[in-house]
Amino acid sequence: MRDINHFIGGQSFVGASGRFSDVFNPSTGEVQARVQLATPDELDRAVQNAQAAFDGWSSTNPQRRARVMFEFKRLVEANMQELAELLSSEHGKVIADSKGDIQRGLEVIEFACGIPPAVKGEYTWGAGPGIDVYSMRQPLGVVAGITPFNFPGMIPMWMFGVAIAVGNTFILKPSERDPSLPVRLAELMLEAGAPEGVLNVVHGDKTAVDAILTHPQVHAISFVGSSDIANYVYQVGAQHGKRVQAMGGAKNHGIILPDADMDQVVKDLSGAAFGSAGERCMALPVVVPVGQKTADELRERMVAEIQSLRVGVSTDAGAHYGPVVTAAHKARVEGWIDQGVKDGAELVVDGRGFSLQGHENGFYVGPSLFDHVTADMESYKEEIFGPVLQIVRANSFEEALALPSKHQYGNGVAIFTQNGRAARDFAARVNVGMVGINVPIPVPVAYHTFGGWKRSAFGDTNQHGMEGVKFWTKVKTVTARWPDSELEHADSSFVIPTMA
CATH class of the missing domain: 3.40.309.10 (Aldehyde Dehydrogenase; Chain A, domain 2)
Structure with missing residues (x-):
């Protein structure tokens, strides 16, 4: 029986929980593998690896991060047949549909390849006497995605593509029903040049989900699944001070x-x-x-x-x-x-x-x-x-x-x-x-944004496009003054400063 391991710190990691979930071949009904279910300690191990990688990755300039995304895209395309067969063997969708699943994910990776102008911020020269104001978009730190079984290629790439491109490091908790493709994507991200710890995959059930929702070093969570669980993820994540987008069910x-x-x-x-x-x-x-x-x-x-x-x-x-x-x-x-x-x-x-x-x-x-x-x-x-x-x-x-x-x-x-x-x-x-x-499945292109209303989504920010950039970054605004000389001093003021 094949065991599907976690992927932590750039390598396969064998967990010690002793808990597993069966992975079926839906076409035959046979159990083909078992996937490990993580403990909170194993989730923490992934977070610590991601945290260790964050400083170096976030300080890498956007062009170099984009080059990693370009190479990742090339590797996925080069291995498309293998990846589609792997997806179909655990999900059950036909090969052509699996290729479509992966391709729609790659469209967000293509958007992430153009990340430099999306994070460049704004600048105002002369906002006041000798004063300039500028803003910058900075990554959040360690972030996480919890993804469903129905799109084991597309939805993880929707999440980690933008999150990693803007400088975060990522913990992916895929569905335990079809977990092999997400691991393979993490391996390809490493091969593409992302440092160890930038993309980690931790398998699990509610124990792993709760560990993500409550971990103090996880700063943002993206979720796709049923509405009841989406609401749970949103409520618990928000209670623990995290930025959360949680996409739920539908009846289109x-x-x-x-x-x-x-x-x-x-x-x-x-x-x-x-x-x-x-x-x-x-x-x-x-x-x-x-x-x-x-x-x-x-x-x-x-x-x-x-x-x-x-x-x-x-x-x-x-x-x-x-x-x-x-x-x-x-x-x-x-x-x-x-x-x-x-x-x-x-x-x-x-x-x-x-x-x-x-x-x-x-x-x-x-x-x-x-x-x-x-x-x-x-x-x-x-x-x-x-x-x-x-x-x-x-x-x-x-x-x-x-x-x-x-x-x-x-x-x-x-x-x-x-x-x-x-x-x-x-x-x-x-x-x-x-x-x-006259479009039956209105999934927007990658440079627009994806998200529903009412019980189909919890949180205020949608997935991918510029909404995704906003979700995975925080804005810092700097107000700077450079006096003309060391002798120039302003009188003390005890009122709110203005630019008059």
Whole structure:
């Protein structure tokens, strides 16, 4: 049995907790490895290594830090096939999707390659008589990221890419379900030229999370996961004086107006709802057609589209999606399908009990489609996080607009229409953090910023882009005066200084 170790201080570190978590191959259902679960002492060891590396790394000029990021990007690209296969073997998503996962992370690394102008600060000459004022952005110190299973490549790179580029040192606590890729990324960061201790990987469960949240030398924490845990991370981290951004769950809606290009809508919905087995925080699990004619046509065409989908092992190049991550998650998704039936929704396509020939023990869930879902149903209120699409019919634009706006989650939303005025009005009024217009998965490009509203995010600062730079740095402002001569002295003043 292969053991997956921590990566601390630039080397593999064997923990002594004696606690492990099984890592499965979702395609077969077999245990393929076990990952160590850290103690607070082992987390502290990583923090001390990161602290020891901080002074040297933070004083390295931004151009040299950027060169490390350039080399890291090159190494990831050179090893893309290996990394994608490693990701798929533990997560279950198909290889092409794993490459997309890694590539979206690399886009933030590309942003980090241009970090020098992002941290240059501001300067005002002559703010007062002989007085200049300037500001500088400085790194925080040791910082941490706690990442979910669904994007074991992208989300860690979203976090540590910017954090390391601006001069911090980093502790990554990845999901224990698919931990191998994050370790490999840390190895490549070391190979790229980052000093030992700049990027550390500590595996663990709640014990490790709590150790991060309460450690006095960890200054900022980024988290992605479920909303209840995001709220916990935010509350506990803030109570211990840390800067925290905690991204939670989602229930993203796709609004279909009667004039939408239905051919494109069906293709977009198929990928957005069922791609990666629906295990995406930006998946589109709810579709809201406006008007009975629109709804009836959408239902008929989605049934035909679902029948064409191919579920397969992660290495099947012809598969549209693979298994979910664990048997427990499979049971959870099928439990939500049970709940939808109990709620009174019409189960049009039932994906429960799906079995792949030759891989009967794999964690597969077939695509499911519900119709006549209503806003008071539990299965609508909560995140299913599986290959399940729910149709919620709306009679008007205003009714459709209200559904995502009133939902407890506010991560992403999309509207499909050829009416520019309607799209513009929707984008301005909807109470959701990220909006797509004829774009089913509106994840912003890396030089913009990612973040939802309501119970989809806790904290005031979003991920990556300039928001990420602000989150991972602190501003110092200097007011300087250089007298004309040693004989020039001002009288003592006991009032607040002004620049008059």
